[in-house]
Amino acid sequence: MDKVAIIGVAQTKYQRYNPASHAEMAYEVTCKALEDAELTIDDIDNTITVCNDFWDGRTISCMTITEATGSHKVPTTNVEGDGTYGALMGIMRLLSGLHDITLVVAQSKVSEGIPAVITNAMFDPVYERILGLDAINSSALQMRSYMHKYGITEGQCANVSVKNHKNAKANPYAHMPLDITADDVLKSRLLADPIKLLDASPVSDGACAIIMAGEAVARKRCSNPVWIRGVGHCADAYHLGDRDLADVDALISAAGRAYGMAGIQDPVKEIDVAEVYDAFSYMELMWMEGLGFCGRGEGGDMIDSGTTQMDGALPVNPSGGVLSAHPVQVAGLARIAETVLQLRGEAGARQVKGAKVALAHGIEGACGQGHCVFILGR
Amino acid sequence: MAVSSEELGNTGTLKYPSRIKLPYTWHAGKAGSRFYREIKDHRKIWGTKCHRCGWVYVPPRETCPRCFLDIDEWVKVGDAGTLLTYTITRYSVPGIQPLEPPYALGIIKLDGASSGLVHLLGEIEPEDIRVGMRVQAVFREAREGNYLDIKYFRPLRS
Numbered sequence: 001m002d003k004v005a006i007i008g009v010a011q012t013k014y015q016r017y018n019p020a021s022h023a024e025m026a027y028e029v030t031c032k033a034l035e036d037a038e039l040t041i042d043d044i045d046n047t048i049t050v051c052n053d054f055w056d057g058r059t060i061s062c063m064t065i066t067e068a069t070g071s072h073k074v075p076t077t078n079v080e081g082d083g084t085y086g087a088l089m090g091i092m093r094l095l096s097g098l099h100d101i102t103l104v105v106a107q108s109k110v111s112e113g114i115p116a117v118i119t120n121a122m123f124d125p126v127y128e129r130i131l132g133l134d135a136i137n138s139s140a141l142q143m144r145s146y147m148h149k150y151g152i153t154e155g156q157c158a159n160v161s162v163k164n165h166k167n168a169k170a171n172p173y174a175h176m177p178l179d180i181t182a183d184d185v186l187k188s189r190l191l192a193d194p195i196k197l198l199d200a201s202p203v204s205d206g207a208c209a210i211i212m213a214g215e216a217v218a219r220k221r222c223s224n225p226v227w228i229r230g231v232g233h234c235a236d237a238y239h240l241g242d243r244d245l246a247d248v249d250a251l252i253s254a255a256g257r258a259y260g261m262a263g264i265q266d267p268v269k270e271i272d273v274a275e276v277y278d279a280f281s282y283m284e285l286m287w288m289e290g291l292g293f294c295g296r297g298e299g300g301d302m303i304d305s306g307t308t309q310m311d312g313a314l315p316v317n318p319s320g321g322v323l324s325a326h327p328v329q330v331a332g333l334a335r336i337a338e339t340v341l342q343l344r345g346e347a348g349a350r351q352v353k354g355a356k357v358a359l360a361h362g363i364e365g366a367c368g369q370g371h372c373v374f375i376l377g378r
Numbered sequence: 379m380a381v382s383s384e385e386l387g388n389t390g391t392l393k394y395p396s397r398i399k400l401p402y403t404w405h406a407g408k409a410g411s412r413f414y415r416e417i418k419d420h421r422k423i424w425g426t427k428c429h430r431c432g433w434v435y436v437p438p439r440e441t442c443p444r445c446f447l448d449i450d451e452w453v454k455v456g457d458a459g460t461l462l463t464y465t466i467t468r469y470s471v472p473g474i475q476p477l478e479p480p481y482a483l484g485i486i487k488l489d490g491a492s493s494g495l496v497h498l499l500g501e502i503e504p505e506d507i508r509v510g511m512r513v514q515a516v517f518r519e520a521r522e523g524n525y526l527d528i529k530y531f532r533p534l535r536s
Contacts, residue, residue, distance in 0.1 A: 019389035057398060112393075116471040125404045127437055128496045130525045131483060132467065132475035140465035141485060141496070148463065148509045192465045193504070237443050241485055241494030242435070245463065 004094050005218035005225035006087075006376070007101075008037025008211035009337040014175040014325035017111050018205035022056060026107045027068035029209035033103065037211045037222065041070040044211070046099045049078045050086035050106035050329050054118045069105045082277070083208060083333025084362030084372035088231060090212045100217045107207035108327040115203060115328075122366055124239070135279070135366070136200060140192035142245040142367040143282040147194065149246035150297030152285060154194050158185035159303045160281040161198050161323055167310060168320025170349035173334075175204045175325035185281070199281040201326035208333040210340070226340045229357070229377045230264070232257025235370035243367075251290025251361075251371040259292070262375035264357075267292050268307070268314050271375075272355040273342045275335035277363045278321040284308075287361060288316065290371070310352070318342065318350040332362020336374055343378050409438040412452070417528065418521040425491050427451045433492040456489030457515040458534050466504045476526060480504065486513055486531055500530030 010032030012018065012025055020028065026049075034041060047069050049062040058064065062078030069076070079086040083106040090102040119135035146152055159182055168174035185198040218225040234253035237243050255267075264270045276291070278284040285299025293314060294302040302308060308316035317323075319338040322331045339358035341347045360374040384393055406414060409426060413436075416424045425434045426449040428442035434453055435442075442449050464484035467475070475481070482499035484507070499507060500516065512534035521527040 017387060017389075019387070019391040114471070116469075117474055120471070120474045125402075126406045126410050127525050129474075130476060131496060131498060132471065132477075132481075133483070133496065134471065134474070136469070137465050137467045137483060140467075141463045141483065144465060144509065145463035145485075190466075190468050192467045192469070195465075239437075239443075239493065240496055241487075242443055245485075 002095055003215040004091050004228045005213055005215065005222065006210050006228065006336070006340050007213050007218055007222035007225050008033040008039065009209070009340045010036055011173045011208045011334055011337055012206045013173050014204040014206035014327055016175065016203060016205070018109065022061070022107055022109060023065045023068040025109070025205070025207040026065045026105050029107070029207040030069050030103065030105055033209035033211050039101065039211065039221070043101050044070060044074065044103045045101055046075040046093055047071040047103045047105065048086050048089050048093070049076065050081070050083045050104065050333065051078060051108070052080050052329055054121055055108055055110065055113060055328055057113060065107065069103065075099070081329070082362035082364045082372065083330055084336065084360065084374060085233070085364070086333060087210060087212070087336055087374065088233060088372060091228060091231060094212060094214045100213060102212045103209060104212065104333065105207065105209045106330040106333045108330045109205045110203045110326070110328050111205050136195060137192040138240060138366045139280045140195045141240065143194055143280065145245040146282055146286055150300070152282070152300040154186060155182055156300035156303055157199060157281040157285065158182040160278060160284045161185045163303070163309060164278060164284070164317050164321040164323040167318050167350060168324035171319045171324070172348070173325065174320040176202050177320065177324065195280060201279045201322045204325045204327045206325065206327035206330055208330050208337050210333060210337060224344050226343045227377050228374060230258040230260070230262030230375035231373065232261070233370065233372040235365070238365070238369065240367060245367055247296070248286055248290030248368070251287060251368065252292070254371040254373045255291045258373040258375050264375060267359070271314060271357050271359050273318060273339065273352040274314060274316045274359040274361070275319060275338045276316060276321065276361040277332060277335065278317060278323050279326060279363070281323065283368065284316060284321065287368070291359065291361070291373070310350070315352050318347065318352055332360070332372065335360040335362060336376070339376050343376060407440065409440045413438050414523040414527065417517065418523045421517045423455050423457055423488060423515065424452055425455050427453045434490060435493045436488055436491040436495050453490065455491045459486045459488035459491070459513060461485070461507070461509060461511045461513050462487055462494050463509060464499060464507050482507060484513070484531065497528060498530035499532070501532035
């Protein structure tokens with residue numbers, strides 16, 4: 001496979017209420033990503049937006065931000081899914097040989113809508129939507145299922161939240177840097193048993209952009225390209241009852257594809273830093289299992305071991321993760337942007353020393369129905 | 379609709395409160411229609427069985443998600459089953475919730491089914507709910523051909 005590089009990244013600060021409009025946020029990260037890549041908008045020959053009509057509150061919402069992403073008169077397409085899938089489409093664009101430099105922009109104003117009403121609409125209107133299922137209580141069904149099958153404790157899940165909110169203190173983009181204890185998490189308000197307030201990610205507004213190029217262009221135009229070494233994606237069944245919610249078959253498949261492409265055989269040894277989509281605390285434990293960082297059912301032992309702390313062998317979510325900022329649709333692209341900063345050595349106080357290989361992960365659908373895994377390297 | 383803008387905090391920008399209303403009619407499909415008719419007319423729960431993998435899907439499917447094959451065998455499953463997982467929704471979201479919170483939801487594997495059915499749990503205190511407990515469907519008296527024709531699942535009385 002020809003190589004594709006990420007040559008520019010930008011994020012807004014994530015916050016509960018960003019007073020900017022959708023287009024203003026998209027414009028901010030487009031300009032900053034261009035500056036980061038030392039390019040101008042004239043260098044961009046195609047763009048990809050990542051947004052969703054329900055979250056944006058309008059039909060074909062992507063077409064309303066073309067001016068903010070410099071997309072007039074260049075090929076532009078929208079990905080309605082997590083930002084990692086926008087980056088995946090960027091790879092395809094560049095490998096087609098038809099384009100030289102691709103801009104991917106994701107923006108989300110979760111604060112403008114009512115998240116539970118919007119996520120309720122992902123469930124089958126003929127069947128279970130009427131039960132009032134949403135992202136929180138459906139995930140609670142998964143968390144219970146995972147805890148029951150593998151003996152994972154609420155305390156182990158709480159430790160993910162403690163770690164990630166603490167990591168967020170070193171990330172100027174993070175929405176929720178917090179000094180909390182596992183006890184604080186366990187005693188926080190019950191939302192949908194066993195999910196408590198501090199097991200859940202916040203409502204965040206924000207945007208993220210990345211600029212990608214094929215190998216020849218990247219080597220010529222960029223002094224510090226970050227290479228995409230592997231990518232894989234896979235989806236599981238739509239209906240919750242068709243899946244064993246405690247297991248992560250689709251992620252195992254997605255990770256296997258990405259590892260195969262990147263030549264990774266022992267992820268914990270070969271990967272230096274990982275950013276995973278922890279929309280809820282328990283998810284980080286499950287996704288570590290799916291990514292092969294530990295065996296099935298060993299996510300709790302993995303957090304207990306300290307391996308995923310900042311000073312461990314494989315720091316997971318040095319940025320603070322999605323638990324510390326959850327702009328829906330943007331969050332997976334933010335995972336990629338964070339790993340790019342880590343690999344360039346530009347992650348400031350949250351820098352993982354000497355990081356050479358990184359993993360970024362995004363999900364979409366209820367309870368991680370779909371997964372997209374990126375392996376990036378210097 | 380008359381809408382006035384409001385100041386967003388002390389940011390100097392305005393926000394514009396409005397509302398999206400979108401009437402829509404979904405078609406239940408062949409399998410969904412029969413599923414609801416059987417519950418409405420006979421208080422019986424039916425699924426479909428894939429001839430290759432043997433999975434019995436409830437609600438019924440016309441295509442096996444595992445084998446990508448047409449399914450045409452209908453099987454009656456029990457109205458009792460085993461609780462696979464559950465949660466108690468404790469927050470209020472006006473407009474989408476069928477009951478006042480707190481209310482219990484679970485995934486039930488009906489006897490004879492392979493897939494799980496997400497539904498409400500009733501006639502039980504939250505603290506008494508256990509994974510693995512036996513539960514039974516309670517049908518609504520006035521049934522309308524929708525998911526809530528099963529009112530909820532309650533603990534099975536032996």
